[in-house]
Structure formats: C-alpha cells, structure tokens
Amino acid sequence: MTYLLRVLLTLALLTGTAVFAQGEPPAVDTTLVDTTTVAPPAPVTGLTGKDRDNDHGHAIELTWTPSVDDLENPSGARSVLRYRIMMWKPTEAYRVDTLRQMYDMVRSNYAPIRVYKPLVDSALILIDQGMVDVSALPFEVLLPEGINRTDAPAEMMKYVRKALQDTLAAMTAQVDISKDSVKVFRSNFLAAVESLPEAFNANGPSSGHGAWDSVGAEVPGATFFRHAGSKEEVSPDFLPDYADLYYRVDAATSDPAVYTASDVCGPVQASGQWYNSGRTVVLISVIIFTILTVVFVQQARRGKELYVRPLAGIEAVDDAIGRATEMGKPILYVLGLGAASDIATIASFTILSRVAKRVAEYQTQLIVPTYDPIVMTVAQEVVKSSYLDAGRPDDYNEDIVYFVTQSQFAYVAAVNGVMLRQLPATNVYMGKFYAESLILAETGALAGSIQIAGTDEIAQIPFFVVACDYTLIGEELYAASAYLGGEPVLLGSLKAQDYAKALFVVCAVAGFLTLILADATGAHWLAQFKQWFMVAD
Amino acid sequence: MKKTSVIILSGVVILFLVSWLVKGASLSGEENPYLQGFLTTFAAFLTLAVFSFLYRDNPFYKFAEHLFVGASAAYWMTLGFWQTLVKKLIPKLSDGLANFFEVPTEEHSYWYFLPVILGLLLLMRLSKKGGWLSRWPLAFIVGYTAGINFVGYLRSDFVKQVSSTFxxxxxxxxxxxxxxxxxxxxxxxxxxxxxxxxxxxxxxxxxxxxxxxxxxxxxxxxxxxxxxxxxxxxxxxxxxxxxxxxxxxxxxxxxxxxxxxxxxxxx
Amino acid sequence: MMFDSPMLLLLTAGSGATVGTYIGLAIIVLGLLALLYTSIKAIEVDRRIVFLFIFVAVSIPILFPITFEEKATPVVKRIFDKIESLPEGSRILLSFDFDPAMAPEVQPMADAVMRHALAKNHRVIFMSLWATGQGLLDRTMQRILPNEFPDKVDGVDFASVGYTAGNEGVLNVIVSDFKKMFPSDANSIPLDSLPVFNRFSSCKDLDLVVTFGGGKPGAKEWVLFVGDKANVPVAVGVAAVVAPQMYPYFPNQVLGIMGGIKGAAEYESELIKHYPQFAEQPTPGMVMMGPQTLAHIVIIAFIVFGNVAYFFGRRREEKP
Structure with missing residues (x-):
C-alpha cells in the first residue's frame, strides 16, 4: 500500500467525520395520532425494569406484558407490529453526545497525522536539500499521466513537493489538531461524563428537561428487552451506572404516527457486581480440587501409603531388562524432545531412575541419547545416583547419557542409527514426542526390540500403540512416575485427580439419571440439575 | 568423493540449471522471469530433496534439512525482535527509538520496564554465576500460565464437559x-x-x-x-x-x- | 468427470474416464494384485514399494482430476448455517492460526468461509495468532478480495489487524478489550477510525469466531479463553491431525468442526450449492478429495493384504 493513498483515505475520512459531526438535533416525540388509517393500539402494561445481575454494570433488563392488540394475539386488533423501547435522556446527556462526537473527530484526525506528519516533514526537508531521486523517499509516489520518472527529475520533484505541501495543509486545515487540543477535548468530555449521573437523577421525565430517545426495538410477542449499554465513555452507547433511568415501551403500528406509549417505569439504576453468581460452579470446582490436592500432597509428605495400582507397562520394563540381560544386549532409553521442565520429561526422569537402577543391578548396558543439553545434565545425575543406589558406582560412566543434537530429525536419525547398529533388546520411549514418534517406534520394531512407550502428547499415542508392545497412555505416564518415584507432589496430585474423576463420574451419572427420570415421570424439576453445571458469562 | 557421487551431483546440477533456464524462459512475460524461475526451481529441488529421504538418507536431504533449520531459526529470531521488542515494547518506552524504528509512538508506560528486567534476568541463564537469577522470570511465567490455565481448563474441560455428558x-x-x-x-x-x-x-x-x-x-x-x-x-x-x-x-x-x-x- | 461415490470410482473408470485415469487405475490395480500375490507367498515387500504406490495413487488424480459429490455432514453444516442465518452486517472474526506447512489442509477452509462471510455482507475481521499466519492472511486477502469482491472497502466491510505476539495471552486480553492488543489495523490505521470497529470493544461483541489452524495456540485456546469465557460461538477449521481432539467440545462448546481436507470439501460444496457464483472459483478442497480417495483405497488394500499375509503366514507356521 502506498502511503500517499493512505493519506488520501485519511482525508476522505476527515471530511466524512466532519459532515457527520454536524449532529442531529434531539428528536422530541409528538403524539400526533392519525385515526384515519389505524386505530391507536392498547398500550403495553406491567412494564418493570431492573439492573442486570452478574455483570459489570451498564445494563438494564425490561419486562412487560404485550399489548392486547399484539400481532401475535389472535383475539385483539393485531395492529401492533413492533415495540419501540424508549429511554428518557436529559438535555445534559445530549450535550455529552455532542462533546463525544467532537472529541471523536479530533482524536481520529489526530491519529493518522501523528503517524504521517513526521514522514511528510522529513520528505520535504530531503527535497529542499536537493534530493532528486523519487525512489529514495520513504513512500511510493503515484505520478500523474504525462510526468515521467526519469525524464526530468527536478521537474518531477517540484510536483511531489507541491503535492506533499497540499496534503499537509489539507490535513491540518479543518481543525486545529495538535496533541494538546486532543487533551483539551478529552478533559472537557470526561468532565461532562462525570456529571452525567447527577443530570439523570435531577431531570426525570416529569421535569421536562430532556427528550425520549429510542434505544432499541422488539418484535411482536416479545416481553423482554435488555438495554446493554457500553462501559466505555467514548462509546455512543455509554450508559452511566448509578443514574436514575426511566423507560417506556411504545406499541407501534404500520403507521409511524400511530402508536401508544406505556406508563413510564423507573427510576432504575444500573450497577456492576463484584461476584458473578453464574460462575459459582467454577469457584466450587476450583476450591474442591485445590483442597483435594493440598490434602493428598500433605498426606503423602507425612508418609501415608497412597495406593496406586500397578501398571502393565511398568511391570513390562522389569521383564524387558531381564530379557536384555539374558540376551547380553543393551537397553535404549529415549527421553523425548521435551525440555527438562515439562511434566512428561520429569516423569520420565523418575522412570529412568528405576530403569538405571535395575540395569546397574543386572550389569546390563544402558544407552541414553538426549536432545536437550539440560535434560542431558539432569539425566546424567539421575543415572549416576541410581548406580550409586544399586551399590555399583564403579560401573557408571559418563558416556551412558550423551547429547546428540537439538534438531528434531537429525536426532531421530542418530537414534535410529543406534537402534540398527547396536540392536538393543529393549527400547523405552518416555516423555514428550512429536512427529518423530512413529519413525522411532517403527525402526525399533524393524530391529526386533521389545518396545515400551509413554507420552502425554495425545496425537502421538496412536503411533506408539501400533508400533510398541506396551504404551503408557497419557496420564498413565504420570501415574507410573508417581508409582515408581513416590514423590509426594506427584503422588498427591495423582490422587487428587482420581477423586476429581470420581466426582465427574458421580455428577455425570446423576445428571444422566435425572434426565431419564425427568423424561419418564414428567417431573421436569429434575432436569434442573443440569442447570447447576451451566456457566454464565 | 566417490565417482558415483560426482556423477549424481553433476546430474542434479545440470538438471537444476536446465530447469532454471526453461522455467525462466517460460515466464518471460512477468517481472524478473529468471529470478522467479530460480525460486520455483529451488523450491522444487528442496521438495524433491526432502522426498529423497524416502529412498534413503542422503546429502541432498541433509542439505534441505539444515537449510530449513537455519532459515527458520533466523526467521523466528527476527520476528521476535520486530514483533515483540520493536512493536510492543519500544513505543511504550521511548519516542526516539520508536521514530528510529519507524513505528508509531504510543503513550509511555513505565510498567513496561518490568518485563524488560524480567527478560534480562531470563538471559542470565547464559552466565554460570548468575544462572539462578533466571529462575525468577521462569517462576513468573509458570505461575501466570498455571493460574490462567487452571480456571480455563476447569471451566471448559471439567464443568462444561460434565454438563455435556448429561x-x-x-x-x-x-x-x-x-x-x-x-x-x-x-x-x-x-x-x-x-x-x-x-x-x-x-x-x-x-x-x-x-x-x-x-x-x-x-x-x-x-x-x-x-x-x-x-x-x-x-x-x-x-x-x-x-x-x-x-x-x-x-x-x-x-x-x-x-x-x-x-x-x-x-x- | 464426476462420481457419486468412491466405490463407483473403480467400476466406472473404464467407461467414462479419460485415457490417463484409465491407464493410471490399471497400473494401480495390477500393482496391487502383484502385491497381493507376493504377500500370500510371504515374500518380503520393500517399504519403498509402498511409498511408490502412494505416490502413483496421489499423482494420477492430480494430473487427471476426479471429483466426487460432497454432502455436508452436520458438524460442518452447522457452521455454514450459522453464517447463513446471521443478519447482514454481523461481525465475524476469522483467525488464521496456521503456517505454510498446514496450509494445504487449512487454506481451502479459510478461503471458503471468507467468501461466504463476505458474500453474505457480514463485517469480517481478520487476525492471526501465528506470525507465519499473517503472510498467509495477506496473500489470501490479495488473492480473493480485489478479484471477487471489488466493491468491498477496507475498514468498512472488512479489516485485518494482522498478527500480534503473545500467543494465548492475546486471547486473554481481547476477550475483554480488543483495542488494547490491537490499537491499529495491519495498515497502522487506528481501529477507532475504522467503521468496522464502531461500537466494538471486545470479543463479546462478535457474532461468530472462526479459527483456522491445528497447532497451539489455536482452536482449543479459542474455545477455552474466548468461546467459553465470553459465550461467543466458536467454529473451528482444523488440520486433520487435531480434529479428533476437538470433538469432545462439539456441539456445546464448539459450533462446528471442519476437520482436514474433507471438512473443507464439504464446506466448499455447500457454498457452491447456495452461491453458484463461486462455482467458477477454484475448490482445492474438492479437488484434493480425488487423490485423497484413491490413496485411501490403496491404503485400505495394504491393510487387507497385510492381514491376509499375516493369516497365511500363521497357517504356514502351524502346518509343518
């Protein structure tokens, strides 16, 4: 896009807003009734208004009983085609509207000038210094027919200079636009907004200082309208909080002049609430889950035995190590591509610790190629301490855990090479895996190794399932690590999650049963149970 | 280099040149036909180089892979600089720098020095002595993400899923x-x-x-x-x-x- | 040529097909038969043969296009119906949360939805949570807008706010204050001066969000941080790999799902059905379903052969 075009667009907008800002005078309703066409309908009755619950304020809800002559009511005259919702606006509110429009205009004119004026200024300086190369300007210049870029550069520069000066003049001619004038307009406007609630409170419909303003319309048969204003002062729909508002609903007919106004309802005030009761269920869930986690972590810390069922994949690890020992072949342990801070990698460290300990006991060979330098450092510590635990610190050597590369597929290629050359008896993949999962697992399967995998990357689980002998699916990886490591935080949160799942099952069954019972017995209050789990905005 | 490697390499080079010239000639109506021809040929070469991995690992694949890794690393780094530092941070701190980078100036907010400090602390990871300092911004990131996700997940993946099961x-x-x-x-x-x-x-x-x-x-x-x-x-x-x-x-x-x-x- | 169903493909290929299709199909069928023979004979098949088959099965329908009639499934049709039923001038946000690697799958959906929303005279806001998405977004706009919607005005009928850094953090802010994250549009024009953003402060003022992507941040983040939080209907167009992960949110938390190229093809067919003027435009989704179908048939054949070979192999082991 060329800057010049943008400048032109800005000019167009500028003229547009100026025309718009002429403003319309507040419309005052006249109850002219032309009885020759349609008879005035019966009015809306029972109009009530109240603040909308659980919101940030600035909204009023109206309910009413439709007119007897509503189109939807077969027994009436059916002449009411829509309901017009009117709100009383004191004179001061109209003044605020005008101030807002002026501020809007100044602000939206200033914004592009702020961006483009420095550009135009610097271009003028360059031209005055004798620059003749049009392509060196910080924007593209559209030349009119007949003027050639290369023929007469000096001549062309004259044209460009004049165009820029004209643009600059046009930009600033309409209003005095500077940073300061924006500030002045803003403070005038905000001061007027501040006094708005007072103006509303002092000038009700009975005072006569103001006029009815349409804020919306509803279809025949409607009994409800939400006047949702904006909380932004600069928005034309701004609706002040804590201001006395008065509403009226007009039953309108096909003839714009024929309508009947309802009784005025009010004053009502809009206000915001600190607590959104529609989200209570989320709060309760947060509290329950937090309590569960804290309680179980504490229990685990105090040394209480928390039962975790044995997992097939983990038991297979022990068997596989035994098999490797018998065959005299190594065990390959892959920690995945995760960083050391990923939960899956942390879980994998725990499992590695167990595997390394067994390997040390059986005096088998272990290979741990890593992708991340930090993961490598941690893994080295883990394996070292496992060898120590097994009472064989002398068997540990630094080359068990080594760094390969931080390029995904290069890493895979290297690991695949290890699989095909050293033919490990067992491959263990635990941690975060991405697109490389199938390439790894497939190569391992081709090499005839027993393979055990575990990851929380849902998209990769299917690949491990098809190509490996055992797969720890998602959470099972964390469970395995909690089971093996006995780390209180892991164990506690695993338990908390179990209870949350139980809670989920209980709620789901209860909800399911209530729906069936509500259907079977016709007791529809039962179906209300579902409402408890609905989260409002 | 083995003899077969030389033959294969020269074959690829000749094919590349032929494709470039033919493509360039076929695009003669457009702007910079030979540049376009080169770009298209190069893209095709890279595609085929990656496909060649299906046959077996080879230098062409390695070349394509390394080129991709290098180019994307550089791309993300430049993007991080322009999109985050220049676009989000500089206008909030300095008009002079904003004008230098030709980005619109904004109202200053000195709160933005906080992320600058945290960001610098994150870089302390590179130093052996002050490495521990990088844990502070990390703690901030982890805490913030956990907090936001906890409520979000509980609402969307727990409460709403419970009612979806009814x-x-x-x-x-x-x-x-x-x-x-x-x-x-x-x-x-x-x-x-x-x-x-x-x-x-x-x-x-x-x-x-x-x-x-x-x-x-x-x-x-x-x-x-x-x-x-x-x-x-x-x-x-x-x-x-x-x-x-x-x-x-x-x-x-x-x-x-x-x-x-x-x-x-x-x- | 046009087929009613994939199964008819093989049957009718001989009669109404072009010579190319005919020869191609013959190669595939003969190859598969040979493969069946080798599998039963328990001869090891080089995996590169499998790649070759897939290559042929995908290439033939690209060179000699075959298209199928698509019928929108409810998960896709709900998105179409929603855009169709919204009153003119409704605000729809399209988020391009994908990169060139995902583009073959996701771009066709983005094109179709964009055409639909603009043809229905909605006000469309474009954005991207992915840095790489902005380039794709710009190219999409340049490709479609001037040619097909020359009377639509930037800033009035549509606007692009482009990319901003911050991943899901961006969503967390725009759900309550859009202009805080995007003070100006992609051309650096302040949003306040654009009519598209009149009376618009946050995502709550949107009538629909459609996100195209398949990574993170993407569909799930839109549901978690915008859809569920602000009660805005969110529809998703995702790469096939993540489509299964979106189904738990359907239909309460996600309005509809376009999963992979099939979803795109369904949307395109629905669009052409209601707006024949787009029949002239390319329908990459429907075109790609040809190679897709043939490749799937070949893969299914492989699975069957693999199992046949497995059972024969077991019998052979039991016999001696």
Missing part, C-alpha cells in the same frame, strides 16, 4: 411401536442419535474408569476399564485415520506444486 437416553420418544415403524439409520435419525448419546455416556464413564489409579481393575471395575481401553483404541484408530488424511493432503499440496508451478503439467 445426554438424554431417549430422544423424541413416542413409544416402542413408533420407534420401530420409523426406524432409520440416517445420521440425524432417532436411532443413531440415541445410540450416539449412549456411546458418549458409556465412553466417558469407562474411559475415566481406565484412568482411575486408586483401585485395582478387577470385577465390574475391571470390565468397565476394559471397555474403556477399547473405546480409547477406537478413538486412536479414528485419530490415525484423520492423520493419514492430513498427511496425504500435505503430499497432494507438494505434488500439486511440482506438477503445476514447476512442471506446468496442469493448469
């Missing part, structure tokens, strides 16, 4: 006779909808039972857990099928490029 077993039920006389296997028919609801309900329940670690999977519990793993496997199968579709789409995309943009076989 599905009616009977839909539009008007007696057994009506059910059989209007029996259809249409996707929006009564039978299929009811079956879907049963599958959802049983699937969620049994799936959860499978992931319940506090009780041994025996008896009725064990049966439910086995149903759960079956349902998981069916899900994985569906997932696999979708993945195949996705990968084939990508292949179609590449082949379309080769046939259309490079070779001009299709219009």
């Amino acid at each position: 599905v009616p077993l009977l839909i539009d039920w008007q007696g057994v006779g009506h059910f059989f006389s209007n029996f259809s296997l249409a996707i929006d028919g009564q039978f299929v909808m009811m079956l879907a609801n049963v599958v959802i309900f049983v699937g969620v329940l049994c799936g959860l039972v499978y992931f319940f670690f506090s009780k041994e999977h025996t008896g009725l519990f064990g049966t439910a857990s086995r149903v759960g793993i079956w349902i998981l496997m069916i899900t994985f199968g569906a997932s696999f099928g979708y993945t195949v579709m996705g990968r084939i789409s990508l292949l179609v995309g590449r082949l379309t490029f080769l046939f259309k943009d490079w070779l001009g076989l299709i219009s």
Whole structure:
C-alpha cells in the first residue's frame, strides 16, 4: 500500500467525520395520532425494569406484558407490529453526545497525522536539500499521466513537493489538531461524563428537561428487552451506572404516527457486581480440587501409603531388562524432545531412575541419547545416583547419557542409527514426542526390540500403540512416575485427580439419571440439575 | 568423493540449471522471469530433496534439512525482535527509538520496564554465576500460565464437559411401536442419535474408569476399564485415520506444486 | 468427470474416464494384485514399494482430476448455517492460526468461509495468532478480495489487524478489550477510525469466531479463553491431525468442526450449492478429495493384504 493513498483515505475520512459531526438535533416525540388509517393500539402494561445481575454494570433488563392488540394475539386488533423501547435522556446527556462526537473527530484526525506528519516533514526537508531521486523517499509516489520518472527529475520533484505541501495543509486545515487540543477535548468530555449521573437523577421525565430517545426495538410477542449499554465513555452507547433511568415501551403500528406509549417505569439504576453468581460452579470446582490436592500432597509428605495400582507397562520394563540381560544386549532409553521442565520429561526422569537402577543391578548396558543439553545434565545425575543406589558406582560412566543434537530429525536419525547398529533388546520411549514418534517406534520394531512407550502428547499415542508392545497412555505416564518415584507432589496430585474423576463420574451419572427420570415421570424439576453445571458469562 | 557421487551431483546440477533456464524462459512475460524461475526451481529441488529421504538418507536431504533449520531459526529470531521488542515494547518506552524504528509512538508506560528486567534476568541463564537469577522470570511465567490455565481448563474441560455428558437416553420418544415403524439409520435419525448419546455416556464413564489409579481393575471395575481401553483404541484408530488424511493432503499440496508451478503439467 | 461415490470410482473408470485415469487405475490395480500375490507367498515387500504406490495413487488424480459429490455432514453444516442465518452486517472474526506447512489442509477452509462471510455482507475481521499466519492472511486477502469482491472497502466491510505476539495471552486480553492488543489495523490505521470497529470493544461483541489452524495456540485456546469465557460461538477449521481432539467440545462448546481436507470439501460444496457464483472459483478442497480417495483405497488394500499375509503366514507356521 502506498502511503500517499493512505493519506488520501485519511482525508476522505476527515471530511466524512466532519459532515457527520454536524449532529442531529434531539428528536422530541409528538403524539400526533392519525385515526384515519389505524386505530391507536392498547398500550403495553406491567412494564418493570431492573439492573442486570452478574455483570459489570451498564445494563438494564425490561419486562412487560404485550399489548392486547399484539400481532401475535389472535383475539385483539393485531395492529401492533413492533415495540419501540424508549429511554428518557436529559438535555445534559445530549450535550455529552455532542462533546463525544467532537472529541471523536479530533482524536481520529489526530491519529493518522501523528503517524504521517513526521514522514511528510522529513520528505520535504530531503527535497529542499536537493534530493532528486523519487525512489529514495520513504513512500511510493503515484505520478500523474504525462510526468515521467526519469525524464526530468527536478521537474518531477517540484510536483511531489507541491503535492506533499497540499496534503499537509489539507490535513491540518479543518481543525486545529495538535496533541494538546486532543487533551483539551478529552478533559472537557470526561468532565461532562462525570456529571452525567447527577443530570439523570435531577431531570426525570416529569421535569421536562430532556427528550425520549429510542434505544432499541422488539418484535411482536416479545416481553423482554435488555438495554446493554457500553462501559466505555467514548462509546455512543455509554450508559452511566448509578443514574436514575426511566423507560417506556411504545406499541407501534404500520403507521409511524400511530402508536401508544406505556406508563413510564423507573427510576432504575444500573450497577456492576463484584461476584458473578453464574460462575459459582467454577469457584466450587476450583476450591474442591485445590483442597483435594493440598490434602493428598500433605498426606503423602507425612508418609501415608497412597495406593496406586500397578501398571502393565511398568511391570513390562522389569521383564524387558531381564530379557536384555539374558540376551547380553543393551537397553535404549529415549527421553523425548521435551525440555527438562515439562511434566512428561520429569516423569520420565523418575522412570529412568528405576530403569538405571535395575540395569546397574543386572550389569546390563544402558544407552541414553538426549536432545536437550539440560535434560542431558539432569539425566546424567539421575543415572549416576541410581548406580550409586544399586551399590555399583564403579560401573557408571559418563558416556551412558550423551547429547546428540537439538534438531528434531537429525536426532531421530542418530537414534535410529543406534537402534540398527547396536540392536538393543529393549527400547523405552518416555516423555514428550512429536512427529518423530512413529519413525522411532517403527525402526525399533524393524530391529526386533521389545518396545515400551509413554507420552502425554495425545496425537502421538496412536503411533506408539501400533508400533510398541506396551504404551503408557497419557496420564498413565504420570501415574507410573508417581508409582515408581513416590514423590509426594506427584503422588498427591495423582490422587487428587482420581477423586476429581470420581466426582465427574458421580455428577455425570446423576445428571444422566435425572434426565431419564425427568423424561419418564414428567417431573421436569429434575432436569434442573443440569442447570447447576451451566456457566454464565 | 566417490565417482558415483560426482556423477549424481553433476546430474542434479545440470538438471537444476536446465530447469532454471526453461522455467525462466517460460515466464518471460512477468517481472524478473529468471529470478522467479530460480525460486520455483529451488523450491522444487528442496521438495524433491526432502522426498529423497524416502529412498534413503542422503546429502541432498541433509542439505534441505539444515537449510530449513537455519532459515527458520533466523526467521523466528527476527520476528521476535520486530514483533515483540520493536512493536510492543519500544513505543511504550521511548519516542526516539520508536521514530528510529519507524513505528508509531504510543503513550509511555513505565510498567513496561518490568518485563524488560524480567527478560534480562531470563538471559542470565547464559552466565554460570548468575544462572539462578533466571529462575525468577521462569517462576513468573509458570505461575501466570498455571493460574490462567487452571480456571480455563476447569471451566471448559471439567464443568462444561460434565454438563455435556448429561445426554438424554431417549430422544423424541413416542413409544416402542413408533420407534420401530420409523426406524432409520440416517445420521440425524432417532436411532443413531440415541445410540450416539449412549456411546458418549458409556465412553466417558469407562474411559475415566481406565484412568482411575486408586483401585485395582478387577470385577465390574475391571470390565468397565476394559471397555474403556477399547473405546480409547477406537478413538486412536479414528485419530490415525484423520492423520493419514492430513498427511496425504500435505503430499497432494507438494505434488500439486511440482506438477503445476514447476512442471506446468496442469493448469 | 464426476462420481457419486468412491466405490463407483473403480467400476466406472473404464467407461467414462479419460485415457490417463484409465491407464493410471490399471497400473494401480495390477500393482496391487502383484502385491497381493507376493504377500500370500510371504515374500518380503520393500517399504519403498509402498511409498511408490502412494505416490502413483496421489499423482494420477492430480494430473487427471476426479471429483466426487460432497454432502455436508452436520458438524460442518452447522457452521455454514450459522453464517447463513446471521443478519447482514454481523461481525465475524476469522483467525488464521496456521503456517505454510498446514496450509494445504487449512487454506481451502479459510478461503471458503471468507467468501461466504463476505458474500453474505457480514463485517469480517481478520487476525492471526501465528506470525507465519499473517503472510498467509495477506496473500489470501490479495488473492480473493480485489478479484471477487471489488466493491468491498477496507475498514468498512472488512479489516485485518494482522498478527500480534503473545500467543494465548492475546486471547486473554481481547476477550475483554480488543483495542488494547490491537490499537491499529495491519495498515497502522487506528481501529477507532475504522467503521468496522464502531461500537466494538471486545470479543463479546462478535457474532461468530472462526479459527483456522491445528497447532497451539489455536482452536482449543479459542474455545477455552474466548468461546467459553465470553459465550461467543466458536467454529473451528482444523488440520486433520487435531480434529479428533476437538470433538469432545462439539456441539456445546464448539459450533462446528471442519476437520482436514474433507471438512473443507464439504464446506466448499455447500457454498457452491447456495452461491453458484463461486462455482467458477477454484475448490482445492474438492479437488484434493480425488487423490485423497484413491490413496485411501490403496491404503485400505495394504491393510487387507497385510492381514491376509499375516493369516497365511500363521497357517504356514502351524502346518509343518
């Protein structure tokens, strides 16, 4: 896009807003009734208004009983085609509207000038210094027919200079636009907004200082309208909080002049609430889950035995190590591509610790190629301490855990090479895996190794399932690590999650049963149970 | 270098040059035809180089891979600089710098020095002595993410999912006779909808039972857990099928490029 | 040529097909038969043969296009119906959360939805949570807008706010204050001066969000941080790999799902059905379903052969 075009667009907008800002005078309703066409309908009755619950304020809800002559009511005259919702606006509110429009205009004119004026200024300086190369300007210049870029550069520069000066003049001619004038307009406007609630409170419909303003319309048969204003002062729909508002609903007919106004309802005030009761269920869930986690972590810390069922994949690890020992072949342990801070990698460290300990006991060979330098450092510590635990610190050597590369597929290629050359008896993949999962697992399967995998990357689980002998699916990886490591935080949160799942099952069954019972017995209050789990905005 | 390698390499170079010249000549109506021709040929060469991995690992594949890794690392770094530092941070701190980088100035906010400090602390990771300082911004990131996700996940993945599991077993039920006389296997028919609801309900329940670690999977519990793993496997199968579709789409995309943009076989 | 169903493909290929299709199909069928023979004879098949088959099966329908009639499934049709039923001038946000690697799958959906929303005279806001998405977004706009919607005005009928850094953090802010994250549009024009953003302060003022992507941040983040939080309907167009992960949110938290190229093809067919003026435009989704179908048939054949070979192999082991 060329800057010049943008400048032109800005000019167009500028003229547009100026025309718009002429403003319309507040419309005052006249109850002219032309009885020759349609008879005035019966009015809306029972109009009530109240603040909308659980919101940030600035909204009023109206309910009413439709007119007897509503189109939807077969027994009436059916002449009411829509309901017009009117709100009383004191004179001061109209003044605020005008101030807002002026501020809007100044602000939206200033914004592009702020961006483009420095550009135009610097271009003028360059031209005055004798620059003749049009392509060196910080924007593209559209030349009119007949003027050639290369023929007469000096001549062309004259044209460009004049165009820029004209643009600059046009930009600033309409209003005095500077940073300061924006500030002045803003403070005038905000001061007027501040006094708005007072103006509303002092000038009700009975005072006569103001006029009815349409804020919306509803279809025949409607009994409800939400006047949702904006909380932004600069928005034309701004609706002040804590201001006395008065509403009226007009039953309108096909003839714009024929309508009947309802009784005025009010004053009502809009206000915001600190607590959104529609989200209570989320709060309760947060509290329950937090309590569960804290309680179980504490229990685990105090040394209480928390039962975790044995997992097939983990038991297979022990068997596989035994098999490797018998065959005299190594065990390959892959920690995945995760960083050391990923939960899956942390879980994998725990499992590695167990595997390394067994390997040390059986005096088998272990290979741990890593992708991340930090993961490598941690893994080295883990394996070292496992060898120590097994009472064989002398068997540990630094080359068990080594760094390969931080390029995904290069890493895979290297690991695949290890699989095909050293033919490990067992491959263990635990941690975060991405697109490389199938390439790894497939190569391992081709090499005839027993393979055990575990990851929380849902998209990769299917690949491990098809190509490996055992797969720890998602959470099972964390469970395995909690089971093996006995780390209180892991164990506690695993338990908390179990209870949350139980809670989920209980709620789901209860909800399911209530729906069936509500259907079977016709007791529809039962179906209300579902409402408890609905989260409002 | 072996003799075959030399032959293959020179063959590829000749093909590349021929393709470049032919492509350039065919684009003669456009701006910079030979540059366009080179770019298209180079893109085609890289595509084929990556495809060659299917035959076996080779230097062409390695070249393409390294080029990709290097280019994307540089791309992300430049992007981080312009999009985050220049666009988000500099206008909030200094008008002079904003003008230097030609970005619109904004109202200053000195709160933005806080992320600057945290960002610098994050870089302390590079130093051996002050490395521990990088844990502070990390703690901030972890804490912030956990807080936001905790409520979000609990609302969307727990509370809302609970209510989504409340599905009616009977839909539009008007007696057994009506059910059989209007029996259809249409996707929006009564039978299929009811079956879907049963599958959802049983699937969620049994799936959860499978992931319940506090009780041994025996008896009725064990049966439910086995149903759960079956349902998981069916899900994985569906997932696999979708993945195949996705990968084939990508292949179609590449082949379309080769046939259309490079070779001009299709219009 | 046009087929009613994939199964008819093989049957009718001989009669109404072009010579190319005919020869291609013959190669595939003969190859598969040979493969069946080798599998039963328990001769090891080089995996590269499999790649070759897929290559042929995908190439032939690209070179000699085959299209199928698509019928929108309810998950896709709900998105179409929603855009169709919204009153003119509704605000729809399209988020391009994908990169060139995902583009073959996701771009066709983005094109179709964009055409639909603009043809229905909605006000469309474009954005991207992915840095790489902005380039794709710009190219999409340049490709479609001037040619097909020359009377639409930037800033009035549509606007692009482009990319901003911050991943899901961006969503967390725009759900309550859009202009805080995007003070100006992609051309650096302040949003306040654009009519598209009149009376617009946050995502709550949107009538629909459609996100195209398949990574993170993407569909799930839109549901978690915008859809569920602000009660805005969110529809997703995702790469096939993540489509299964979106189904748990359907239909309460996600309006509809376009999964992979099939979803795109369904949307395109629905669009052409209601707006014949787009029949002239390319429908990459429907075109890609040809290679897709043939490749799937070949893969299914492989699975069957693999199992046949497995059972024969087992019998052979039991016999001696």
